[in-house]
Amino acid sequence: MLTRTLAPLCALALSTVASAQEAPPVPVDTLKEVTRVLSSDEFEGRAPGTPGEEKTIAYLEEQFAAAGLEPGNNGSWVQEVPLVEIAAQNIAPLTIAGADYSFGDQWVGVTYREQDHVALDDSEIVFVGFGINAPERGWNDYAGVDMHGKTALILVNDADYAADTLEGTFNGRAMTYYGRWTYKFEEAARQGAAGAIIIHADFPAAYGWNVVESSWSGPQVYAARNDGGMSQTLVNGWVTHDVAEKIASAAGMDLAQMEQAATQPGFTAVPLGITASTSFDNDIRRFASANVVGVLPGSERPDEYVLHTAHWDHLGRCTPAPDGDDICNGAVDNATGTAALVALAKMHHEAGAPARSLAFVAVTAEESGLLGSEYYGANPVFPLSQTVGGVNMDALYVLGPARDVVAIGGGKSELDATLERAVAAQGRTITADPSPQAGYYYRSDHFSLAKRGVPMLYVKSGEDLFDGGFEAGEEGHADYTAHRYHGPKDEYDPNWDWSGVAQDVGLYYAIGRELAESADWPNWVEGDEFRATRDASCAAGEGC
Numbered sequence: 001m002l003t004r005t006l007a008p009l010c011a012l013a014l015s016t017v018a019s020a021q022e023a024p025p026v027p028v029d030t031l032k033e034v035t036r037v038l039s040s041d042e043f044e045g046r047a048p049g050t051p052g053e054e055k056t057i058a059y060l061e062e063q064f065a066a067a068g069l070e071p072g073n074n075g076s077w078v079q080e081v082p083l084v085e086i087a088a089q090n091i092a093p094l095t096i097a098g099a100d101y102s103f104g105d106q107w108v109g110v111t112y113r114e115q116d117h118v119a120l121d122d123s124e125i126v127f128v129g130f131g132i133n134a135p136e137r138g139w140n141d142y143a144g145v146d147m148h149g150k151t152a153l154i155l156v157n158d159a160d161y162a163a164d165t166l167e168g169t170f171n172g173r174a175m176t177y178y179g180r181w182t183y184k185f186e187e188a189a190r191q192g193a194a195g196a197i198i199i200h201a202d203f204p205a206a207y208g209w210n211v212v213e214s215s216w217s218g219p220q221v222y223a224a225r226n227d228g229g230m231s232q233t234l235v236n237g238w239v240t241h242d243v244a245e246k247i248a249s250a251a252g253m254d255l256a257q258m259e260q261a262a263t264q265p266g267f268t269a270v271p272l273g274i275t276a277s278t279s280f281d282n283d284i285r286r287f288a289s290a291n292v293v294g295v296l297p298g299s300e301r302p303d304e305y306v307l308h309t310a311h312w313d314h315l316g317r318c319t320p321a322p323d324g325d326d327i328c329n330g331a332v333d334n335a336t337g338t339a340a341l342v343a344l345a346k347m348h349h350e351a352g353a354p355a356r357s358l359a360f361v362a363v364t365a366e367e368s369g370l371l372g373s374e375y376y377g378a379n380p381v382f383p384l385s386q387t388v389g390g391v392n393m394d395a396l397y398v399l400g401p402a403r404d405v406v407a408i409g410g411g412k413s414e415l416d417a418t419l420e421r422a423v424a425a426q427g428r429t430i431t432a433d434p435s436p437q438a439g440y441y442y443r444s445d446h447f448s449l450a451k452r453g454v455p456m457l458y459v460k461s462g463e464d465l466f467d468g469g470f471e472a473g474e475e476g477h478a479d480y481t482a483h484r485y486h487g488p489k490d491e492y493d494p495n496w497d498w499s500g501v502a503q504d505v506g507l508y509y510a511i512g513r514e515l516a517e518s519a520d521w522p523n524w525v526e527g528d529e530f531r532a533t534r535d536a537s538c539a540a541g542e543g544c
Helices: 006-021 028-038 051-066 181-190 209-215 241-250 255-262 331-351 371-378 415-425 446-450 469-483 499-517 531-540
Strands: 078-089 094-096 099-101 107-110 117-127 151-155 195-199 220-223 235-239 270-296 301-311 356-363 387-392 404-408 429-432 456-461
Touching (some): 028 331, 078 371, 235 241, 241 270, 301 331, 301 499, 331 356, 356 371, 356 387, 415 456, 446 456
Parallel strands (some): 195 235, 387 456
Antiparallel strands (some): 094 099, 117 270, 270 356
């Protein structure tokens, strides 16, 4: 990692912002200490439902109070989040047309239903293309087919992911929510399907099969549903592309031709004339986790809220490194973002209460599928129609200062103007999402608010580093992903260069402060998938 004297660069990062916003200095010592403590072995990787969670919650309550916040949930620091863990046992192969496909290397599958035994028996397979039903875009892959009791075979991403531009029915190369696996399983359930199986491919998924296998094997944690998950499909899963080719061949079809047909408007779902079967038992554990909620009440309009989110959880104990270390400490992911919540709270408290209230929410179970933020979105502590917008912080990179920031999901909302002003004040530039096909905007906690209409920014650390430019930035990010991300070596290093993180925290401060002092209500741009939801929310409630 780069090393550099912090003070001059922190001053550089905040000089213009300070003059315009009277920003307090970024408390770098707080960023360091909170990150160090949360990622220490004592916290055992901060997995929900473990002693590591208990220590994390107690520590964050202490830190939020010391930063000058008040308990945000009706006098309490916590919002209880009911969770259920389902661990599959005795998993049978996936049997299709007389062929058995083995769990792990050829297919993976789980259930969202809270039941002791799951059996998918001779369920007819229907190839449903990308599994999208988007009437506002004139697209319905399920048109004319009754999916009850059947299994949907689904392509990952959306229909124009291979485009060279961002133009197309589904925004061209940029993934929309319709391309995310979460949507595909949700829509299959709405269609009445018994099973939903996604065909994996590295490029459109934006990750390899190893990520699918590790993520969908072992105990799975979900937000508890009132119906015990019975409204969901019986089995959700994935198959490798090689297995999908064999399935198509068994049906007398060619997968490449099926994939091409699915990209065209007017695609019609194709019954394959073959069936799928599998079964497994479930061990079920119910427990409660918690979001930590603090608020700095506004001085003029305290019932209007600007939201800051970051997830406090990580993976707990995980596959050991060669040296035997089995604690996934999650220092960068996401002790840094959680530390930024505390640092920002201190800065805003020092600057004095703005007109609107500032809310700080450290959410749980992001690593299990955005569960804490999803629960908050469904059960908001602060009404969504009175939530102006906000910013999410997930993994702040300690690579040194950058000339840019990366805007994930840029062009979606009127918050872009706020971001542009704050970035310009720092003398930085905005780099567009380098991997729009990966759909990163739909893969962190802000999405749980965005899909319910609340405009949210997701701004990542820059890649054009002062030392080494884009090449050094890309190399640093790739090195973290390859050697530390979701592994035991994502550990705190006292030699880290925090000046880039200080830049980013200064940027988040400027964004939050402007929104909190303003009387404006930013919305999604016309035509965005979340615009109608925001408009309906504003029409139904107070605020906006």
